[in-house]
Amino acid sequence: MANYILHKANSRGHANHGWLDTYHTFSFAGYYDPERIHFGALRVINDDYIAPGMGFGTHPHDNMEIITIPLEGDLEHRDSMGNTSVIYHGDVQVMSAGTGIQHSEYNANRSEGLKLFQIWVFPNKKNVIPRYQQISLNVADRRNKLQQILSPNTEDEGVWIHQNAWFHLGEFDKDFALEYQIKAKGNGVYALVVKGTIEIDGKVLERRDGLGIYDTAQISIKALSQDAEILLMEVPMKL
The missing domain is CATH 2.60.120.10 (Jelly Rolls)
Structure with missing residues (x-):
């Protein structure tokens, strides 16, 4: 028999830093709920609004599969693997952090806000060579x-x-x-x-x-x- 876990939208963790308005389905940063750490291999679902021209400075990750799905606006990405790109609605980006990467993420638009999902999945292999992939799909x-x-x-x-x-x-x-x-x-x-x-x-x-x-x-x-x-x-x- 199927089992269900319901997370209503208004039960998510929330933080508004001015430039970043973010909701966390699972425990993340300042939000902690011992009942909401992960769902199987799914560790993070962050629902982010980033103000025009603002973003996350260079920061590290390791041993995590990180998927970014823009909903509205344009995301500028730079990383320690030498990748520089802009990710648009209809695109999907993934980084296998593996042994370790550093990257930054900014709203590439100076006049419009950016909305995106960032999702983290535990990998089934540790310490892989870091990799980056970005594709455009037909919505x-x-x-x-x-x-x-x-x-x-x-x-x-x-x-x-x-x-x-x-x-x-x-x-x-x-x-x-x-x-x-x-x-x-x-x-x-x-x-x-x-x-x-x-x-x-x-x-x-x-x-x-x-x-x-x-x-x-x-x-x-x-x-x-x-x-x-x-x-x-x-x-x-x-x-």
Whole structure:
């Protein structure tokens, strides 16, 4: 029988630093909840607003898969591997921090705010050689279907990471319904409603609500509002 963990949007950790307005689904920085450390291999979901021209100065990471999904605006990235890039809505970026990297992230726009998700996943291999990947996807390809944006496989659609995980984005017409099949035994799915209202296995979720589901082979998804959007993150439940 499926098990569920519901995280309502207003139950997330929150910090407003002026230049950064951020919500944390799981314990992060000054927000700590012993019941909300991680969901399987999924360690961090940060929902960030970064003011025009502002951002994170150079800082280190290691042994974490870091995925960035811009929602609105343009993200400027620089790192110790020599990568300099701008990441736009429709792009997905991943860094395998491995043995260690340093990077900075800034809002590349001086007049418009930047909104993004940054997600951390525990890797299945430690101390790998750090790597960077950025791709552009056709946003129209997620209309009334789930567009794969991440997998463990280099030849699949989307970016790849060192973990048996799959991420999908979907944007749906009202009343559109579909089933999602779990790809790997022992995995669970964390569903985050990006916008609108969506029903998963009979549970109604609003904007930025999160639902973890495990011990199941599939989940049922139905859009209850027009242009409802969801991010599905399938990850191993055991570290």
